[in-house]
Amino acid sequence: MSTQKATQTHSFKTAYFTPYTGPAGGWGALQSTTQHWLKSENAVRNIHTLLKTNQAQGFDCPGCAWGEKHDNSKIRFCENGAKAVNWEATSKTVSPDFFAQHSVGWLSTQSDYYLEYQGRLTHPMQYNAKTDHYEPISWEDAFTTIANTLNRLDSPNELELYTSGRASNEAAFLYQLFGRLFGTNNFPDCSNMCHEASGYALTSSIGTGKGTVEIDDFEQADAVFVFGQNPGTNHPRMLETLREVSKRGAPIVSFNTLRERGLERFQNPQSPVQMLTNGSTPISSHYFCPKIGGDMAAVRGMVKALLALEHEAQERSEAVFDHAFLTAHTIGLEDYLAIVNATPWTSIVEQSGLSQPEIEHAATLYAQAPRVICTWAMGITQHKHSVATIHEIINLLALRGNLGKPGAGACPVRGHSNVQGDRTMGINENPSTAFLSRLGEVFGFEAPTQAGHAVIDAIRAMRSGRSKVFIGLGGNFAAATPDTQVTLAALQNCELTVQISTKLNRSHLAVGKNAIILPCLGRTDIDHQASGPQQVTVEDSFSMVHASGGVIEPLSDQMRSEPAIIAALATATFANSPKSQLVNWSALTEDYGRIRDLIEQVIPGFEGFNEKIAQPGGFYLGNSARDLVWKTQTGKAVIHSHTLPTSILPDKAASQLTERTLILQTLRSHDQYNTTIYGMNDRYRGIKGERKVIFINEADIQRLGFADGQSVSIRSLWDDGETRQIDGFKLVPYDIPAGNVAAYYPETNPLVPLDSVGDFSATPTSKSIAVEIQAYESARII
Numbered sequence: 001m002s003t004q005k006a007t008q009t010h011s012f013k014t015a016y017f018t019p020y021t022g023p024a025g026g027w028g029a030l031q032s033t034t035q036h037w038l039k040s041e042n043a044v045r046n047i048h049t050l051l052k053t054n055q056a057q058g059f060d061c062p063g064c065a066w067g068e069k070h071d072n073s074k075i076r077f078c079e080n081g082a083k084a085v086n087w088e089a090t091s092k093t094v095s096p097d098f099f100a101q102h103s104v105g106w107l108s109t110q111s112d113y114y115l116e117y118q119g120r121l122t123h124p125m126q127y128n129a130k131t132d133h134y135e136p137i138s139w140e141d142a143f144t145t146i147a148n149t150l151n152r153l154d155s156p157n158e159l160e161l162y163t164s165g166r167a168s169n170e171a172a173f174l175y176q177l178f179g180r181l182f183g184t185n186n187f188p189d190c191s192n193m194c195h196e197a198s199g200y201a202l203t204s205s206i207g208t209g210k211g212t213v214e215i216d217d218f219e220q221a222d223a224v225f226v227f228g229q230n231p232g233t234n235h236p237r238m239l240e241t242l243r244e245v246s247k248r249g250a251p252i253v254s255f256n257t258l259r260e261r262g263l264e265r266f267q268n269p270q271s272p273v274q275m276l277t278n279g280s281t282p283i284s285s286h287y288f289c290p291k292i293g294g295d296m297a298a299v300r301g302m303v304k305a306l307l308a309l310e311h312e313a314q315e316r317s318e319a320v321f322d323h324a325f326l327t328a329h330t331i332g333l334e335d336y337l338a339i340v341n342a343t344p345w346t347s348i349v350e351q352s353g354l355s356q357p358e359i360e361h362a363a364t365l366y367a368q369a370p371r372v373i374c375t376w377a378m379g380i381t382q383h384k385h386s387v388a389t390i391h392e393i394i395n396l397l398a399l400r401g402n403l404g405k406p407g408a409g410a411c412p413v414r415g416h417s418n419v420q421g422d423r424t425m426g427i428n429e430n431p432s433t434a435f436l437s438r439l440g441e442v443f444g445f446e447a448p449t450q451a452g453h454a455v456i457d458a459i460r461a462m463r464s465g466r467s468k469v470f471i472g473l474g475g476n477f478a479a480a481t482p483d484t485q486v487t488l489a490a491l492q493n494c495e496l497t498v499q500i501s502t503k504l505n506r507s508h509l510a511v512g513k514n515a516i517i518l519p520c521l522g523r524t525d526i527d528h529q530a531s532g533p534q535q536v537t538v539e540d541s542f543s544m545v546h547a548s549g550g551v552i553e554p555l556s557d558q559m560r561s562e563p564a565i566i567a568a569l570a571t572a573t574f575a576n577s578p579k580s581q582l583v584n585w586s587a588l589t590e591d592y593g594r595i596r597d598l599i600e601q602v603i604p605g606f607e608g609f610n611e612k613i614a615q616p617g618g619f620y621l622g623n624s625a626r627d628l629v630w631k632t633q634t635g636k637a638v639i640h641s642h643t644l645p646t647s648i649l650p651d652k653a654a655s656q657l658t659e660r661t662l663i664l665q666t667l668r669s670h671d672q673y674n675t676t677i678y679g680m681n682d683r684y685r686g687i688k689g690e691r692k693v694i695f696i697n698e699a700d701i702q703r704l705g706f707a708d709g710q711s712v713s714i715r716s717l718w719d720d721g722e723t724r725q726i727d728g729f730k731l732v733p734y735d736i737p738a739g740n741v742a743a744y745y746p747e748t749n750p751l752v753p754l755d756s757v758g759d760f761s762a763t764p765t766s767k768s769i770a771v772e773i774q775a776y777e778s779a780r781i782i
């Protein structure tokens, strides 16, 4: 492995930190899976459940959106998928008794881990402000209360309909239909905080917002470049794919600010030989550690180096660039190369934190591979310049014709298991006119065309009182969004907050004047309806749509499915309106095949939907860019030209910088799923029993006059006079570029200013926050 050393060299060691030296996966993963499986208090039932994960007759793993090859012989869950399944399939319940015992005020003082660990929500509940307790309410009264509040609104745009990416296609389709019939496009969703920049950048360059590769392309790729992603924790099944690439000897080139164990070595728990011999496979052949936000500069540097190689090649009458592809399929090349030429190496090296020889090495690896896949995730998408950075990655691919050919392409690795499908179904605050008119045609109404709110605008609207009702289809809006105090106040400012959820979380405690909890079935639960047990469908990162059916009996007959809840809500809301004639909601609840028939009529690519999902592995939605069809204004792939930013920070942070400023990225530990905290360990980073840690370069600890392990306060810098601070975080010396620090989300969300968002995407800049740290005690005195 080239560049920098592979293991920790710090001598620092405490009860909560011991550097990890083993491979990712392997026995550690197996042991952890077993522990979580026992902790679910449902061990025997859950063995059966786990074996049904991602199988033809089972459910789609709620863990992540990585795809699967269609081979039924294999166990198809990973350690973190198993945690997700065990967490959902617990036997513990949060019943009306629990809420009678604990006030909302008391619950608000408890940790995220405590809240979710209490078990599954089993009964609809309504908040009583007089007692500060949730009390049971019947389903019918809950729907009537919500419907009455909605029908009293002055405008349909006073409603915010949030979606988390676990919702199935069927639930998402009904949800957007309900919202648009009601009259709004206010559909904030988790994607706004996640891969929004990918969707925007891809659409504006290649005319589709989705990745262009299929899982089989990894078998043919001659090199894979992985940018800003930690698959060992967040997409463990991707490691199996990368392991195969590595075994073939194709380079895997990682760009990550941290040395993530899962990108270094992997022991496949499904390989008896590796397990018994304690062997492992190297994942990355080359590992580059840019500074936070330095990837655009790094890729710019690679292109600059490629341009030099191209000039040399031309002298030999050869070429590095794929001129035939560029001429036939792209526009903007000349302007772009001029901007690349004009970008000085000094800026590239300064901003990327990589040396010119390192970048030239990466460029050579790229140039030597006939077919290249670039993957990326949150390390790329949660910055101010994410869209420009992704344009740069697409440009890199385009220069050698790595788009629209097998074994090559762009692969944004999605997060939530159906976040991509939800977008396909119309969960979008600004959908295309084609979609809206088709929806209106099929259902006989005029869909609203005014753009609605994404997450940040939804928070602003609730804060100012312009929006009055919040409904959450899953997720944990209060904890996942930035500027926690502002978001909590915004939710509390609502007339009504409704959470359709499986488990108790922070959002249930951020109550509006009225608040309702509607307990729903999860992926693993059998969904019994009039026509029998139902299947739903999801779409993975590779645009494969497939069916998912629960395998365990629900814990309570009070829980309802998401489609059934949305249908009942729509029925109650439109009861006294002519709109009640437009959709037979109860028929849709009886048989989800009927929902799919409607999806088929509205959304291109779903022809024969019900028949196609009967095929094992599902069906491929297709990708225009993969077929060299560019659905852009010019009909070509656009090579975008951006100048390298002078600072990776927004102006309101950049103007506040001092010698003591550090740039913070907020990321996931190995024991969490977004705001769901399964445990307090982060095995591959050596952390045990603690989440309030901040990873920092040893040189910065010394420069700033701190000691290893010292407790500090973290304050973010933003020119608006507000103090955003969190306390009691311990300094852990770590291999991270000087000037950069890292800490876990969601604890760090109070630091992210609401207005600190990415250009074009409005995604919170959760990976680049300007902060200063102070000793905890002195910070308290101030």
Ligand SMILES: Nc1nc2c(c(=O)[nH]1)N[C@H]1C(S)=C(S)[C@@H](COP(=O)(O)OP(=O)(O)OC[C@H]3O[C@@H](n4cnc5c(=O)[nH]c(N)nc54)[C@H](O)[C@@H]3O)O[C@H]1N2
Binding pocket: 063, 064, 080, 194, 227, 228, 229, 230, 231, 233, 234, 235, 255, 256, 257, 258, 260, 290, 291, 292, 293, 294, 295, 377, 378, 379, 380, 414, 415, 416, 665, 666, 667, 668, 669, 670, 672, 673, 674, 767
């Ligand atoms: N077990 C588990 N699985 C999950 C999730 C989970 O929480 N737990 N979440 C799901 C969701 S919704 C998503 S979106 C995905 C998230 O998957 P990831 O994107 O892998 O998640 P993060 O933990 O945010 O990790 C970001 C990675 O980018 C690196 N990084 C940060 N800033 C930079 C930078 O500027 N440049 C570079 N090159 N690297 C950088 C960090 O060091 C880290 O390795 O995972 C999904 N899968």
Ligand SMILES: Nc1nc2c(c(=O)[nH]1)N[C@H]1C(S)=C(S)[C@@H](COP(=O)(O)OP(=O)(O)OC[C@H]3O[C@@H](n4cnc5c(=O)[nH]c(N)nc54)[C@H](O)[C@@H]3O)O[C@H]1N2
Binding pocket: 116, 163, 164, 165, 166, 167, 190, 191, 193, 194, 195, 378, 382, 415, 416, 473, 474, 475, 476, 477, 480, 481, 500, 501, 502, 503, 504, 505, 520, 521, 522, 523, 562, 666, 667, 668, 673, 674, 675, 676, 745, 746, 748, 749, 752, 766
């Ligand atoms: N600082 C910082 N903030 C971030 C990020 C970051 O990296 N840093 N990452 C962002 C990203 S990538 C994302 S995707 C968002 C995640 O934002 P969300 O999707 O809103 O959050 P989750 O934590 O995934 O939601 C967990 C809750 O979903 C509910 N739930 C689980 N399964 C189901 C189900 O099947 N149905 C229903 N109805 N409910 C269910 C449970 O009640 C659980 O408490 O957070 C974002 N926020």
Ligand SMILES: [Mo]
Binding pocket: 190, 193, 194, 195, 414, 415, 416
């Ligand atoms: Mo995400």
